[in-house]
Structures are given as structure tokens and as C-alpha cells.
Amino acid sequence: xxxxRLIPCLDVAAGxxxxxxxxxxxxxxxxxxxxxxxxxxxxxxxxxxxDVAATVEGRRTLVDLVRRVAERLAIPFTVGGGIGDTDGxxxxxxxxxxxxxxxxxxxxxxxxxxxxxxxLGAAHEVAHSEWGGEWRAQQIADVIGHGRRQRHWRRLSAxxxx
Numbered sequence: 001x002x003x004x005r006l007i008p009c010l011d012v013a014a015g016x017x018x019x020x021x022x023x024x025x026x027x028x029x030x031x032x033x034x035x036x037x038x039x040x041x042x043x044x045x046x047x048x049x050x051d052v053a054a055t056v057e058g059r060r061t062l063v064d065l066v067r068r069v070a071e072r073l074a075i076p077f078t079v080g081g082g083i084g085d086t087d088g089x090x091x092x093x094x095x096x097x098x099x100x101x102x103x104x105x106x107x108x109x110x111x112x113x114x115x116x117x118x119x120l121g122a123a124h125e126v127a128h129s130e131w132g133g134e135w136r137a138q139q140i141a142d143v144i145g146h147g148r149r150q151r152h153w154r155r156l157s158a159x160x161x162x
Contacts, residue, residue: 008039009048012081015065018052026052032065037072046076048101054082061088063095070096 010017010032017035018026029035036047049069051061061082070077079092080101089100 005045006043007046007048008044009050010035010069011050011052012062012065013051013053015062033068033072036069036077040073040075044075046078047073048078048080049097050101051079051081055084060084061092063091066092066097067095 011019011026012032013026015032016028017030017032019029020026032049036049039047047069049066054061059082061079066079073096076098077096078099078101079095079097080103083089083092083100083102089102092100
């Protein structure tokens with residue numbers, strides 16, 4: 001049986017790693033460049049960087065910060081938050097990310113979900129979902145987007161999440 005993978009996630013707001021509950025009551029816990037490097041050096045399998053304020057603030061991900069984190073990593077790097085279109089995704093990939101994570105954009109435009117995959121390659125896109133903890137009959141799930149501020153009920157084609 002394979003060992004579980006260690007994939008830490010850095011929630012970033014105002015250029016700093018933050019911790020809170022449901023992206024509220026955020027407190028500063030450190031520099032994303034230094035924390036990312038520490039995870040890479042200590043054996044993490046991959047690193048996820050989520051700019052938790054980008055979508056809510058109506059801006060793109062902090063590209064310069066992504067670039068500085070990527071320069072210090074020796075592990076795969078996934079970046080999400082504020083990636084609303086193919087141009088934004090390509091910019092993040094050019095900045096050093098191996099993959100992009102989309103949530104709000106995928107919920108807002110599910111029919112466009114394959115656009116980035118066709119343009120950038122399916123190996124570069126991860127659909128990131130946050131479950132609201134509720135499950136309804138007939139495979140309908142409560143999925144949360146827009147920095148945990150909007151709920152989206154979606155009919156799922158797959159079985160109940162585990």
C-alpha cells in the first residue's frame with residue numbers, strides 16, 4: 001500500500017500566510033516564501049498556494065509572490081485564487097506553478113471548464129471544491145466558492161464524496 005502524500009496548503013492574504021476559520025478572522029502566520037521553502041526542504045510531496053483574498057477583492061493572484069515561492073521549491077507547485085480565465089492561468093504557469101486550481105470560476109462558468117484544459121493541457125488544471133457539509137438526495141451537493149462567501153448547489157454526476 002502506498003504511503004499517503006503530504007501536500008500542505010498555504011492560504012495567502014495580503015502577501016502573507018494566514019490561518020482562520022472559513023477564511024474569516026485571519027491571523028498572520030508567516031512569509032509564504034520561507035514557509036514554502038521549509039515544506040519543500042522537509043519532504044513535502046507538493047505545495048498548494050491559495051490566494052484566499054484574490055477573488056473576493058476582484059483581482060488576480062499575486063504573480064510576483066508566486067514567482068518568488070516557485071524559485072525556492074523543489075516539489076510540484078499548485079496555485080489557486082483569482083484565476084478567472086485562460087490568460088490568468090497561463091500567467092501563473094509562466095510564473096513557476098506546475099498546476100492551477102480553480103473554484104469560483106468553475107462554479108460561475110461550468111460550461112467553460114475545459115477551456116483552460118484545451119489551451120494549457122489537462123495536466124495543469126485542478127478543480128478545487130469546498131464542500132459546505134450538506135448533501136442532498138439525488139446527488140446534489142452544496143459547493144462553496146468566492147472565498148467561502150457564496151454557496152452553489154450543483155447536481156453531481158459522480159457518487160457521494162467520501
